[in-house]
Amino acid sequence: MSQYVVLSSLLVLNELNRDPVLSFLEWDAEDPVSQAEAAAHLVRAAETKGLSGNLLPQYLLHIFTHNANLVSETMEQTGLPPGNSLRQAFYHDIEVLYPLLTLPTSNFLGEPLLDNYEPTCNVYDKTEDFLIPWIEAAQSPRDYAEALLTFYARYGYGDLASYVVFHWDDAAGRIRGVEHFERIQMKNLIGYQRQKEQLIQNTRAFVQGKPANHVLLVGTRGTGKSSAVKALVTEYEDNGLRLVQVMKEQLRNLPEIMNTLRNYAGRKFILFLDDISFEDSDAEFKAVKSAIEGGVSSCPPNVRLYATSNRRHLVRETWRDREQDELYRDDSINETISLSDRFGLVIHYHTPDQDEYLAIIDHMLMQKGIHLSPEELRIAGLRWEMTHSGRSGRTAQQFVAHYLGIH
Template sequence: MPDFTPPPPVHVPIVAAIDLQRHAASLLLYQAVLQSPIAQTFLNLLQLLATSEPDLSCLRAYGDWFHAQASEQLSWQEHLIGQLLTADNPFAQQAHRHQFAELAPSLVAAAQQDLRSLHQLYRCDGTQISQWVQAQANLLTAPIVWQPSSTTPLEPTLSLLRQQPIWAQLQISHDWGTLIEALAAHYHQFGSGVFASYRAFRWQDGQLVGIAYPDPIHLNELVGYEQQKATLLQNTEALLRGYPALHVLLYGSRGSGKSSLVKALLPAYGASGLRLVEVSKAALKDLPTIVDILRNVPQRFIIFVDDLSFEEDDDAYKALKVVLEGNLTARPPNVVVYATSNRRHLIREFFSDRPRPSEADEIHQWDTVQEKLSFSDRFGLTLTFEPVDQTTYLEIVQHLAQQAGLAIGPQALEFRALQWATRHNGRSGRTARQFVDFLCSETAISPTA
């Protein structure tokens, strides 16, 4: 009989890798979850593990995957959950805007199938992959597995996501398909795509861009203007509860904390669904477009316009006027405008604007003047921030110094604070903050100063 040579045994990594490739290729809605660098290097590694020939290529591919995880400071499994919870696809978008019972059955079935496929990819952790690479490359020891440090600071978006119940549910679940309704509820509450990833945005180049590190100022850091603060909080809470909320103009002296007060609303109410959208004066013409994007989103939005004023021939105020007063399109109940300005009358007016007898003058020029002067009245609520007096200025300094833990006597603190105000920008909340920041740096550099 002729010699018979049996075929080489099929390694378990090959069979398993091919199966995982099938799951990745079968995705109907969640394909974008696998477009990140970590996912792409993972898929490339699976492709090489699925070959029948022992090869060092898989070892190099493993190094690429390890490098991608280390660059993001995330494990494969953490990354996959994060991508899933911030996905932007038809299922996530519809779940964001509608209740689960209202979703099309075929959409739900497709999402459920995708979840089960992604779960198979999730179950393949770094240790398993390392062992497969060891077997495929005939290594004596398995490659090092990437393990994030528990003390490494997380990116803000991921930190927020890990606090949500769905994160722990996905970690311990034996079947992600059973979590379809819980995932839809997550999208409905926290949003999909960019809305799930961020709480603060800016309008830039015709699109909403997330702000990963918004100003962390908190309400308890702001001293003075208690009545203005209480009124703004009341209006913001009305917005969050679905009651009619007013557009707000905060005007007054520079450095009085107008912008800081608006920014501090986000840490206070972000967990309750408040979102902040920063729009520059140059982009005001896009306001109707921005409002239409936000109209059907469950979260509540403050469009924040800082340092607002208009020149005489500036037409940008017309777009703002449409949003403030409305047109044939109904005003969305989840969007308000909060604007700050150093000017009570937002459109500059000159003495030459006043009507004078002249053939060249506009016949109804007073109507034009009144339109300019009344533009600020189109805000339903106007909050005035007058310059702080010396007593209030020192109260702000003492409050900030106490929060910073500065060990300096009250008399010395007041003396230096008044000197600082005289030599710098006068008495204001901004000046107080700059002074305390200077003291903190001085104390850190020279503790005996």
């Protein structure tokens, strides 16, 4: 005889009543057709999500960490632990589900294969690295519930827990995780120590809930401005920092984007505007100005804008602009520089000198186990520089790729 659980008694996890695997357990636990259908759904989920072992507990754990529920949503929206009443309701639901979370799947679906399932392809899910040791140590339903609450407080749920970098989806009006993000560590970015310290100090204050500025990184192309911003999520991921890239054509949607991120008070977001510049007639120009300062709706406390540009004032200016016959010329100039002035921290990146350029190459080669003598490094690196677009971190990286490809 199969066991069953009373899903209709759930208080805050009641969406499980509609789950294709779990819904039959209350009403159709003795129906072989329903059992087979639920088992088929579970096998399909195991193969698509890479679930292994005792499948029902693994399946439920995946739902808890990837799907929204009242507890995880409330914690994310407020940035606070659940109130006592909500916590007690969550305890109640986990106690109801505890048989599903601890007993062999065959007790419910009658199929021993599902007690130790091996999927064709395991899918790495970093959200479970932190949680599984807590779950395995749980001795009671309350221990299990507290493990989940600890997870929600630290990582959130769904895409927020699974990804650290996002892009804005205009059609859906939401952020979407970037699956293939190349992680960069700040220690591997050679040179620009003062600039990196400024960036880190501001970001550390931001994730700690202290006053922090919007940041503009400006200077020569290829000097590592974008890489430095991307490296911040590796440094502060465990502090709740997330990166959202916004394209220039999406900037007019900044109010919508900011209001969406305001609802995730438990996370800190850097809105990343990479390599931006404007014409003074661009609608996006005024959208960014208003979003940073001066709009009716204030910038959320959990959002800061970090922008990179090759232009100090972000707006293209010509000699004709300087010579125009506008009656109040100073007003025109003030308008041109008004956007960059709204970034409280402006970090300048200069072209690396010869020693810095060669040091970048040397570091990259050493990471690949290659050691060149100072003379070999100087001859090869400078020869490459002369035939390319000058000294920069990007030029150094291109040289290293070339060197590794021919040796």
